[in-house]
Amino acid sequence: MAILNVIDRQGRAHELEAVxxxxxxxxxxxxxxxxxxxxxxxxxxxxCHVVVSKDWAARLPEPRDEEVDALDELPLIEPTSRLSCQIIWSDELDGLTLTLAEAA
Incomplete structure (x- = not known):
């Protein structure tokens, strides 16, 4: 089973089985x-704003224009910010690490 590594807003680490x-x-x-x-x-x-770890950011497909536009409307984004609704899980992402962004 593939694993998604997540740091929640309280700084706790979670290993989630991904589908x-x-x-x-x-x-x-x-x-x-x-x-x-x-x-x-x-x-x-x-x-669903998340910040992808720097070592994983370049391994994801580039965000489409509509995702970039949606991110631009958020009050605070990071260079590796993404919308998690736009990342489709595949087993090649096994070990992906991300942090939940602060709620807007």
């Missing part, structure tokens, strides 16, 4: 680690 083809947002919500995902993955709300 092929699921959005990372869905995995985070399923484990109830603090992601809302209000828009359900339509890249419209920014409540």
């Amino acid at each position: 092929e083809g699921w959005r990372v947002m869905e995995i985070l919500r399923d484990y109830k680690v603090g992601i809302e995902g209000v828009c359900g993955g339509s890249c419209d709300c920014g409540t």
